[in-house]
Amino acid sequence: MARLLFLCAAVFLSGCAAHQPGSPLPLASDGQVAEAEAAPLADMAAEAHWNDPFPPFKVIGNIYYVGTTGVSSWLITTPRGHFLLDGGLPQTPPQIIANIQTLGFDIRDVKYLLNSHAHFDHAGGLAALQKATGATLAASAADRGVLETGRVGYGPTSDISVPPVRVGRIVRDGDRLSLGSVSLIAHLTPGHTPGCTSWSVDVRGDDGALHHAFFHCSTTTGGQTLVPESYPGMIADYRATFAYMRKVDADIFLANHANFFDLADKRARQLAGDAGAFVDPAALQEFNAQSEQEFNAQLARERDASSR
Numbered sequence: 001m002a003r004l005l006f007l008c009a010a011v012f013l014s015g016c017a018a019h020q021p022g023s024p025l026p027l028a029s030d031g032q033v034a035e036a037e038a039a040p041l042a043d044m045a046a047e048a049h050w051n052d053p054f055p056p057f058k059v060i061g062n063i064y065y066v067g068t069t070g071v072s073s074w075l076i077t078t079p080r081g082h083f084l085l086d087g088g089l090p091q092t093p094p095q096i097i098a099n100i101q102t103l104g105f106d107i108r109d110v111k112y113l114l115n116s117h118a119h120f121d122h123a124g125g126l127a128a129l130q131k132a133t134g135a136t137l138a139a140s141a142a143d144r145g146v147l148e149t150g151r152v153g154y155g156p157t158s159d160i161s162v163p164p165v166r167v168g169r170i171v172r173d174g175d176r177l178s179l180g181s182v183s184l185i186a187h188l189t190p191g192h193t194p195g196c197t198s199w200s201v202d203v204r205g206d207d208g209a210l211h212h213a214f215f216h217c218s219t220t221t222g223g224q225t226l227v228p229e230s231y232p233g234m235i236a237d238y239r240a241t242f243a244y245m246r247k248v249d250a251d252i253f254l255a256n257h258a259n260f261f262d263l264a265d266k267r268a269r270q271l272a273g274d275a276g277a278f279v280d281p282a283a284l285q286e287f288n289a290q291s292e293q294e295f296n297a298q299l300a301r302e303r304d305a306s307s308r
Helices: 002-018 030-038 043-047 093-102 126-133 141-149 234-245 263-271 283-306
Strands: 057-060 063-065 074-078 081-085 110-114 136-140 167-171 176-179 182-188 197-204 210-216 252-255
Touching: 030 126, 057 252, 074 182, 081 176, 093 126, 110 126, 110 176, 136 141, 136 182, 141 167, 210 283, 234 283, 252 283
Parallel strands: 081 110, 110 136, 136 167, 210 252
Antiparallel strands: 057 063, 063 074, 074 081, 176 182, 182 197, 197 210
């Protein structure tokens, strides 16, 4: 961990020294990416088995799981190239690339890299994947600074830095990224980070039925404090996102951590012959309601503690 922090601090400082106003910050070097991949996992990632391998598979239609046991990465394929959502930890890209190859696809055909949010367990591998693909990284304006410096600066991961990436396209709420006839829609859902971005796409199952898949960024607090707010406006952001989510209609709920959407259980059901294991029109709203309840309970506890 110390070696990784030293490396990424050097990346951050050198990037700042070279940066000219109005120009993009530099992408991490090959050496910086390689050293980050070889560094020990952060304690929280190792304890939760976030980087343990998970066999890649087709979820439904053109949506594939290419992540690990604990942290999701998603490949959405098209005849015009592919979308890759989230890069996992700094140590994860070799698994993601191998998973894509196992499924019969080529990492060099990825045209868009997407990010749910800028925490190290979802953005840590983006620099390596950007180098491997040459793809355009699309992300929200509010998370751009973290992605391009590799440093969050607040919350329980404030002391963890990762190789920086270059954001090539800023997305706003409702923006569409298209490859041929396949379009992913950006949904700005701040709270977990200021620029937390969920994504949705229409997908047709093998039976011909049309579904709407939603890749949820996160509405958990993830160990961040609400009193005081980990970043200014955090409480208002969460409340706005909970209200936003209540209006979203999707029958395939996917997320960036496997436990949020019961990856292992649903995959086991799929392997047992349940072709619709990942189809559940109630799952997204159930998750939103549970997250809001847990948020309100944490907020009440922290306000009570701060008033004593």
